[in-house]
Amino acid sequence: EVQLVESGGGLVQPGRSMKLSCAASGFTFSDYDMAWVRQAPTKGLEWVATISYDGSSTYYRDSVKGRFTISRDIAKSTLYLQMNSLRSEDTATYYCTTTALYYFDYWGQGVMVTVSS
Amino acid sequence: DVQMTQSPSYLAASPGESVSISCKASKSINTYLAWYQEKPGKTSNLLIYSGSTLQSGTPSRFSGSGSGTDFTLTIRSLEPEDFAVYYCQQHNEYPLTFGSGTKLEIK
Numbered sequence: 001e002v003q004l005v006e007s008g009g010g011l012v013q014p015g016r017s018m019k020l021s022c023a024a025s026g027f028t029f030s031d032y033d034m035a036w037v038r039q040a041p042t043k044g045l046e047w048v049a050t051i052s053y054d055g056s057s058t059y060y061r062d063s064v065k066g067r068f069t070i071s072r073d074i075a076k077s078t079l080y081l082q083m084n085s086l087r088s089e090d091t092a093t094y095y096c097t098t099t100a101l102y103y104f105d106y107w108g109q110g111v112m113v114t115v116s117s
Numbered sequence: 118d119v120q121m122t123q124s125p126s127y128l129a130a131s132p133g134e135s136v137s138i139s140c141k142a143s144k145s146i147n148t149y150l151a152w153y154q155e156k157p158g159k160t161s162n163l164l165i166y167s168g169s170t171l172q173s174g175t176p177s178r179f180s181g182s183g184s185g186t187d188f189t190l191t192i193r194s195l196e197p198e199d200f201a202v203y204y205c206q207q208h209n210e211y212p213l214t215f216g217s218g219t220k221l222e223i224k
Contacts (some may be wrong), residue, residue, distance in 0.1 A: 004160075019212035045153075045204055047213040061212045095161070103151040105172065107161040 002026040004096045004108035011114045012086055020098030022079040022108060029077040030054070036070060036081050036100040038092035039110075046092070049081065050099055063089075086115045118156045119143055119207050123216030132197055138190045138219045140183075140205035149209035152181055155202040155218075159216040165190065166208065197223075 001078040008020040018080045021035070036048040049070040058070050079096055093112050097104040119148060120143035129134045148168035155161045163172045165181040168188060178193045192199055200223050205216040 036198075044217045045206070045215040047215070050211075051203070059211050066143075085222065102149070102211075102213055103166045103206060104153070104161075105163045109160055 002098070002106040004098070004106060006094065006096050006108045006111035009094065009113045011116065013117050014115055015084055016088060017084045018083070018086060018113060020094055020096075020111060020113070022081075022116060024079065024096075024098075025050040026078045027098070027106075029072075030074045031107075032098045033100065034070075034079045035097045036109075037095045037097055037104060037110070038090075039095070040089075040092040043092075048094070049088060050102075051079070076094035083113070086113075088115050091115045118212055119146060119210065119214050121205055121207055121214050121216040123205055123219055126217065126219060127221055128221050130195055130221065131224045132195050133209065134195050135191065135193045137140065137192075137219065137222070138203055138205075138221075140188045140190070140216050142188075142207055143187045144188045146207045147210035148184045149207060151206045151208050152179075152190045153204045153206065154199075155204065164203075167171075192221075 003025045012018045035050040038043050038048050043052050051070045055072050067085045071080045091114050093110040095110045096108040098106045107115045124139050150168045152165040153161050162173045169181045170197045180191045182189050203219045
């Protein structure tokens with residue numbers, strides 16, 4: 001059974017940093033592209049970033065480019081999202097997903113990130 | 118960016134009925150449209166990708182159609198577990214974009 005378990009969220013002040021992790025199990029992590037998708041309170045879903053199966057390629061939405069970094073540790077079957085210079089508009093639940101052909105086939109339960117002073 | 122316009126935003130129906138949800142793209146996305154189901158306390162569930170291909174495990178009462186800019190999700194003979202929020206998503210190009218969601222409630 002595919003399992004994606006996010007961690008690392010919480011309350012952070014504007015301008016500070018936070019790193020999210022996603023522990024993957026139940027599939028061969030090194031075979032899959034991975035992504036982060038977020039959902040702000042009472043809002044819809046928003047794609048954040050994607051990383052290729054081997055980590056060689058990354059893609060970001062414009063609003064996080066230069067501030068967020070997606071990465072993966074294949075040995076640990078773990079996906080990361082390093083978030084710097086956080087803004088109030090980054091407040092959201094962040095979901096870790098597997099991605100195939102640019103759609104999202106398995107999702108985690110999500111982790112909440114609140115950016116507030 | 119490709120804007121995805123989903124309608125209706127709210128839909129009330131009874132078990133056994135059939136419903137349709139529309140998703141329109143601001144430009145052609147070929148057939149690269151996915152549908153998801155979201156339920157409280159559960160992980161989001163991919164139902165359909167590439168417009169009409171059912172993900173493994175998706176019941177056959179779900180179907181997707183369309184190409185270019187206009188797409189439809191149809192659920193035939195609603196079951197109690199189908200009452201949820203549904204999202205469309207274009208998977209043709211970056212940035213990947215979602216519709217605003219349709220909440221399907223029991224009438």
